[in-house]
Amino acid sequence: MRMDHAMLSQMQVQSTSDQQDLARYAPIAAAVPTAVTPEQAAVWAYPQPEDSLDEVAFTMASALLGRVHLSGRIPELTPEARALVHEAVAVYKEIRADLPHALPSWPLGLPSWDDPWIALALDTPTTTYLAVWRRGGESTTTLNVTEPANVDVLYPSNSQAVCEPHPNGLALTLPTAPSAVLLRLEP
Known part of the structure; x- marks a missing residue:
């Protein structure tokens, strides 16, 4: 296109x-x-x-x-x-x-066609929206983000996602593949 x-x-x-x-x-x-x-x-x-x-x-x-x-x-x-x-x-x-006010970033780097984990962050002046997809591989990945004070799972509300602070950002566990989650990170 x-x-x-x-x-x-x-x-x-x-x-x-x-x-x-x-x-x-x-x-x-x-x-x-x-x-x-x-x-x-x-x-x-x-x-x-x-x-x-x-x-x-x-x-x-x-x-x-x-x-x-x-x-x-x-x-x-x-x-x-x-x-x-x-x-x-x-x-x-x-x-x-x-x-329209968000700037993109890629906490796992720009995605490749076969990556088991993919992430896109959209940073606004007050919050970051972070979409993360697990297509396979290990059940946990580490996202290169500034450690947020608050992490909310926006979608799906019944997600089994587990988010924990990590020295390099945020450790995210998605127990099943394929699965995905949309998070809201606030400072």
Whole structure:
């Protein structure tokens, strides 16, 4: 896709990919702020009826730091999966006004196509939103962030994520793969 300043200066939104594989969309969603502002980055979320609840949350988390574009077979989802979709949309509505004022950073470095862990942080003047995806590998990773005074799990609310201070930032454990979480870090 063409993503350049001349085109983006004339458009409100830019589709980031037509990728439907949730594991392959994570590095795209995490890297897209290198080319498109978060408020312009249309990130597609495709929850499917055959997806586990962790996969639905993974899919939805990919879109939360961009501009949510929801697709998939939503009416066929289980009530629990639909609740995760509704929760994600509610979280997005809560944070979307902050996105135009946020600057991106990558607490695990820019993502590679096959990385087992991927992270994108959007820093605002008052808070940091941190999306972290686990696609495999060890259950714990260390994120290079300034140690926050407060860490809240924004999505999914039933996450089994465990966050602990670490000398190099923040240690995050996600017990299952694939899984993802959106955190709010406050100084």
